[in-house]
Amino acid sequence: MADTSRIALLVQNILNAPDVDLDQISVKVVREKLPQMDEDITEEWMDENAAEVKAIIKEEFAKFQADQEPEQEEQEEDAEGEDDDDKVEEGPSSPKRRKTSHSDEGKKATKDDGDAEIARQLSSELNARSRRSTAKPATKTRAKKSPTKRGKYKSADTIDSDMDSDVSSSEAPTKKRKRAEPAKKREGGGGGGFSKLMRLSAPLAEIIGCEKESRPQVVKKLWVYIKDKELQNPNNKREILADDKFRAVFSVDKIDMFQMNKKLGAHLYPDEDGS
DNA sequence: GAGAATATCGGGTGAGCGAA
DNA sequence: TTCGCTCACCCGATATTCTC
Numbered sequence: 001m002a003d004t005s006r007i008a009l010l011v012q013n014i015l016n017a018p019d020v021d022l023d024q025i026s027v028k029v030v031r032e033k034l035p036q037m038d039e040d041i042t043e044e045w046m047d048e049n050a051a052e053v054k055a056i057i058k059e060e061f062a063k064f065q066a067d068q069e070p071e072q073e074e075q076e077e078d079a080e081g082e083d084d085d086d087k088v089e090e091g092p093s094s095p096k097r098r099k100t101s102h103s104d105e106g107k108k109a110t111k112d113d114g115d116a117e118i119a120r121q122l123s124s125e126l127n128a129r130s131r132r133s134t135a136k137p138a139t140k141t142r143a144k145k146s147p148t149k150r151g152k153y154k155s156a157d158t159i160d161s162d163m164d165s166d167v168s169s170s171e172a173p174t175k176k177r178k179r180a181e182p183a184k185k186r187e188g189g190g191g192g193g194f195s196k197l198m199r200l201s202a203p204l205a206e207i208i209g210c211e212k213e214s215r216p217q218v219v220k221k222l223w224v225y226i227k228d229k230e231l232q233n234p235n236n237k238r239e240i241l242a243d244d245k246f247r248a249v250f251s252v253d254k255i256d257m258f259q260m261n262k263k264l265g266a267h268l269y270p271d272e273d274g275s
Numbered sequence: 276g277a278g279a280a281t282a283t284c285g286g287g288t289g290a291g292c293g294a295a
Numbered sequence: 296t297t298c299g300c301t302c303a304c305c306c307g308a309t310a311t312t313c314t315c
Contacts (some may be wrong), residue, residue, distance in 0.1 A: 194307050196285055216308035217283050223309055238281095238311055257310065261282040268284075 007041075007052075011060040201267035203248035215268060219261065 197212045205211045208221045226232060226240055235240035238257050242250060250263050 020295085194285070198284085214307085216306095219308050226310095232310090236311090256282090258282040261284090261309085263283095265283060270285095 007056050008060055010041075011056060067269040198270065201249070201269070203245065204264075204267040207245050207249065215264070218264065218268070222260070222264075 106243055129258060194216055195214050197214055198211060198218070198222050200208060200211055200218065204218070208218055213221070231241050231243060231246065233254065234240050239254050240246065240257060240260060241254050242252060246255075247253065250260065255263070
């Protein structure tokens with residue numbers, strides 16, 4: 001008769017089989033394969049030991065994953081390395097980028113139920129794997145916005161009227177996911193997202209006039225300063241001619257307005273007060 | 276003339292998917 | 296059906312140039 005220790009071996013064989021499709025494999029699939037691999041394992045026996053078999057499968061799967069992960073990471077790193085070739089100038093000063101899993105660490109840490117956890121891990125890993133394989137290749141930052149997007153980056157004044165048009169034009173070209181109630185709670189200065197106060201570097205603080213400010217406000221005040229000091233190149237108004245204070249921040253004699261925004265990030269630090 | 280493109284950031288949230 | 300997860304998008308702020 002079959003015994004559970006043998007099940008573990010068989011599960012390992014199934015998982016390590018060269019023809020196994022990791023995108024498709026699941027506890028159920030493994031379970032179905034078992035009777036095919038050993039004639040001692042009958043449907044009856046499987047029914048009688050269902051819980052135990054399931055636990056073994058999960059356990060073996062967890063082990064299998066643990067073995068696979070280092071290799072996978074290496075491969076992914078290699079792939080990323082190649083992709084990164086065209087964005088070398090990005091440099092080390094980009095702390096950021098979307099964090100891919102903002103919540104999972106914290107959430108996972110709270111889970112202590114053994115079986116359930118393994119099941120979830122199994123689920124999420126498989127889920128992630130299949131998504132990764134089907135999703136568009138990860139872009140450097142966020143995916144480029146669709147050109148048909150609603151009038152992006154409008155001032156706040158124009159947004160309200162847009163809302164109306166959204167309602168009437170439900171057949172928007174891109175059929176964007178409609179956000180029923182876009183979070184407006186930050187309005188009063190909630191301190192989250194773009195309202196988050198950032199600590200400014202000393203030279204930037206000197207220009208802005210304060211040590212903590214949200215990024216949009218920094219941009220705003222920066223432009224006030226630029227206008228005030230008439231730092232725009234009259235021949236190319238996108239270009240900012242640096243004065244001493246500006247040079248102290250950006251370390252250049254002139255800078256493109258977009259590059260200015262880019263470099264701005266290097267002078268904004270998370271506010272340690274947690275505000 | 277209107278709107279898109281350009282640049283950047285952090286946090287919130289809906290969509291979509293697979294497993295249980 | 297519910298749950299857990301990842302991804303994509305949205306939000307504010309700015310000015311100029313380009314395209315339709």
